[in-house]
Amino acid sequence: MTNRIPQDILDALTDVEMPRLPPAPQITETLRVSGHTIPIRNCGCVVVGSGAAGLRAAVELARRDGDVTIISQSAWGGTSACSGSDKQTLHTANTSDQGDNFIAMARAIRAGGAMDEDTAYIEATGSTRAMASLQFLGLPLPQDALGGTLRYKTDHDEVGRATSCGPRTSRLMVQVLAREAIRLGIPFFNQTTAVRILTQGDGPARHVVGILAIQPRSQTPDNPLGLVVFRCAALVLAAGGPGELYRDSVFPNGCFGSLGLALEAGLDLVNLTESQFGIGTRREGFPWNLSGTYVQSMPHIYSVDDAGQEHHFLGGYFRTTQEMVSNIFRKGYQWPFHASRMLDFKSSLVDLAIFREGQKGRRVFMDFNRNPLPVPGDQPFSLTRLDEDVSAYLGTAGAVQDQPIDRLRHMNPLAIELYRRYKVDIAADPLEFAVNNQHMNGGIAVDIWGRSTVGGIYAIGEAAGTHGATRPGGAALNAGQVFGTRTAEHIAATGCATSPATHNITDMVTDALDRIAAILKPDSPLPYRQVRDDVQARMSDHAGIICSPDQVSTALKAATALCADIRQNGLAYDRPAEIARALQWQQMALASQAVLAALDHYIRKGGGSRGARAICDTDGDGLPDTRAGSLEEFRFRSERDVDGEQQILVRLTKEGIGISTRPNRVFDDTAKAFFERDWPAWLTKAIYDLPPAPDPSA
Template identity: 55%
Template sequence: MATTLSQSILTPLTDVTMPRHVAAANPSLTLDIAGYSIPLYSHEALVIGSGAAGLRAAVELRRRKTDVVVATQTLFWGTSACSGSDKQTLHTASTSFHGDDFVKLAGALGAGGAMDADTAYVEAVGSIEAFIGLKSIGLPLPEDRYGAVLRYQTDHDEAGRATSCGPRTSRLMVKVLAEEAILLNTLFIDHATVIRLLTEGEGASRHIVGAVAIVKGARCPDNPWGLCVIRASAVVLAAGGPGELFRDSVYPKRCFGSLGLALATGLETVNLTEHQFGIGTRRDEFPWNLSGTYMQSMPYIYSVDTQGQEHNFLARYYRTTRELASNIFRKGYQWPVHASRMLDFGSSLVDLAIYSEAQQGNTIFMDFNRNPLPVEGSPDFSLEDLDDDVRAYLTNNDANLALPIERLRHMNPLAIELYKHNGHDLTKHPLAFNVNHQHMNGGIAVDTWGQTSLSGCYAIGEAAGTHGVTRPGGAALNAGQVFGLRCAKHIKATSRNKTDSCFTNEVSALINTILRDSTTSQAPTIEAVKTEIQQRMSDVAGFICHTDQVPEALAAARRLNEQITQHGIAITHPNQTAQRFQWQQMALACEALLTALNFYIEQGGGSRGARVLCSPDGDQVPSARTGALTAYRFLAENPQHRQQQLVVRWLDGDFRVRVQGLRPLEDLSTLFFEKNWPDFLTGSIYHHAPTPPGD
């Protein structure tokens, strides 16, 4: 018998309101630079970003009595606060039934390759403390009557380590962490866009000392752009991934992340070729991932052409109605595109079919009021005629109901409530969607404490390149919490180089750049730069990537950066200044990614994870019911590359790429209580260098 959930239960899990009042940081003094009044803030630590990862770092720093300030573009807004899926997943060590094995969990996290073994183990072990910390401050994770957290299986997850608070899991994480930050009297600088990291020293002695930001509240006649300096001996980059890189994206708008900022500072990055792509609603409407029960309810997926004609296009790809419906279901827990699942009529053939249909100018819909229509010559859809794994799942969840909307309402009423809350009633209207860029698995290179190649500078959350080629669904939320905690511990335990500098030369140079871009007629507009970058990335470096197009795309990206270096980006009003620097950072990130992708292809790299490298020389060909899809012939993965990472760094005006092996995990059998307790007591654990990568 299904349990009916009242509106009073559904609403708080869907309409999650954030705190409105925080403690505002105040500048310690005002600088006079080039005739402008520039506020200067001084703190021990600066966290950039107020999402789930950044707030965890800030909370843990405050608990350790560190003077920390959070600078955020928009308070409690961004990917973790505004994105999600059907029942957004938090993936941690499992406490259900019989506990977990950290070594096995670490193996699962890095199973796709290109992930450091020590990082995977750190995320596995740290998941318990991170998870309990969230529960203790009120995250409403579901439990059974014995107190065990309820679990389920998600993508790239064979052990069932996933749990969820519903579609708004990460937003609820932000909410409880924000409330905790307020209780701890954490200071914030709202409407602050960091445009430059500040460093001192050279070579191995180079270290972070702060940042320059544009702060809306600091605008005045003596500072029309709102330029501010924030001095800090530790900086945590937690502003998320580069969502604005792609036109076809499920990120909320204005998600620029920290990648371009880090590249401009010369930080090392890894795995920039690795992403997640998957189906989701369109960005101009309500961007959301259509994973889990959205697909497990098996809606009818169809397209509408420019003449308004409806097409049951998946029936051209799958051989039987049973095969078609079963693979729609499997998209629920095999949601990200995966090259290998395009073969043998697997679940990612759904994504390829959607992509191909959209390339013809057709709009794709899913209808929860209709079951999948049959393949020609095959029986009609029937709950009795599904693959065994699909029928077992529906039966175990008492979801053998007549229509997709009934199955969805039974398995996950919050999934319906979410779209209703955002203006779309799935019970009445079909839902338009497409294949989108959803997550960046690569990013800024970090050690096991989250520290980057620049001393005192940390990267956590999606900004950090801690993931390999694939990852279990929800592992990213766990990684952000684990490294938010670990970087706070490291910052507190290690001494930092403080500075008394006012950075007059650096700020003067920025002012000159702004003045130039406010008057030049040769600079491209922000909109022109945005359009060029997003079209290039979605058309050439999306999940379908034709290898022969990458070199020219890279050359075009270089030309754009040369143009920006020479002429800047036009600023037609002072309030465009922050965007000007953000799009310069996106242009740099675009070139960095294409540099890595081009290098990977030249080194014999093949299709892996969510990117399909199509080539006439490919040895893999997807098939449809109508025959081989030779237009999408692709290169198979080279297994040797699983043991490598590509490191990309901006140095002396050019990108340098090198190949490095993975960091191994030391022999854990050598760790003993009496022998290793002194390392904890003396703090030497914070100074232990990770085992160097292999060849």
């Protein structure tokens, strides 16, 4: 039997239309600086980014009477609105299996290490509030007849805390939050690219005073760069992750994030060694993760060489057809690559095999109209010969149809509909895919309220480095909602954003213009497109799922030399419309150097393989096996427990990229709140750790 869902329901969950933005308010004030006449808007708080996290922060601050403005490079064009997987996950507190056991959930969130324990607990306790508020705004999370939320297992989640509206879950989150932001009248400046954070003061007294952006429609003879200044007392960085760092990426095009922007502003970054990689279709076509039911339907996976010859390459890695097919299935909830799962014929051996086919220059496909071919010499594929966990899942789901496409259609017809919207019919044609970069787990270092190391600057969502080495699938969506709310609460508690800022920022804008002028050099011998190709190739080839100490060290030297070249010669561009892109690629080159510096430090200090990457080492203790023998060239170091107990911090200094470490913040999860004792801290705002008020008698 196959589930029959009416087409209009499938359409509504696939074609998620975003609301039309109202016109941006006109900016009437200008600032005359260094020969430029620059429009300037006064704000209490500026949120950079229009994804689910940024919109949550803006909505929650507006509800608390904050003066907030959103700026976005491309509204509804980021990862929240444009990326996902078969049934994109929102990881929340579980209500069906374990109750709201926040302590257990927090331990699961931080289980991969390199994550602060208090952050994990905050994400756990805040998850029910985040989900309930999204449901209040209209997010159609599925329920059973008694009101319980339908849930399932995802990667790094053995309990089953994942729920979903389908592949467009995060887009639906953006939709309902955007409607609320528009209803609240929050000003929104689209096609506005942040390029420089403006700060004042030194040391602990340093704080944000504004942000400089480029808005092409503002280009005039007096403002040839199209600059716009947003003066503010609080800044929330919510521009997502650095998807453009990698050539092999499932991020939508144009996802630059804010790592370079943050480095130049003097913020600390953390956990830049940690990313997620997994199988998906590339962004040259329709970028999408191939987790969940795409692989749980067990399609035939094969490669094609330049002569058009098909290769059943997975048959050379696994010992039996049952073992091979069962591990293809497990990619559904063990989607990210993990070095330890290359061992003992586990699911990341699939990723390694696909990676190696790519190294041979072969294209890899999955065919939903063919069952997997058998391992040579073994029995053919059969639904009666599967590992127990696989057989139980498919039996409970009722996915016992003869062909993969029918099993997929039964379990998740939306997975087929989604590709059809982008002119790819996986019910008719094989689907090309590869191992791609998908998520940055590191980012800007923040505390329990989302505060960075520079006063007034906050970071949330993928811009914040809160996720640790691994995380349960969907935990990032939850984290963005939880910390978007907490950031807004903290800004409101400070009172700094109740009215537009009016402080003098002329000197800071002048300095920013001087720095921008040093980069934008139309006659430079270094075109920004060359920087793009250089950075992306280096990161994909030397900082992907397979790394070696020598390769990373060599890549860091090249990245450092590239940044020095940019500082000396600037970047060339062809036309005014490319000014923002040139500045973004200068920042991406800096971000690449920072990632490689952190990774090189980690490896040189003896760091082993964990969530993102296998660190290959001839003396390593991890050795992947195949049915044809061991893969000695992929021998790797195992992770050390001590590395999970600390985090690597990165900061830009006058001498270059500075590296330090700090232990994870710990949290006593046996401590209990007591109402009468703890209520005063809430009433007096002591929970927000605000600076002391000035003594009026002094």
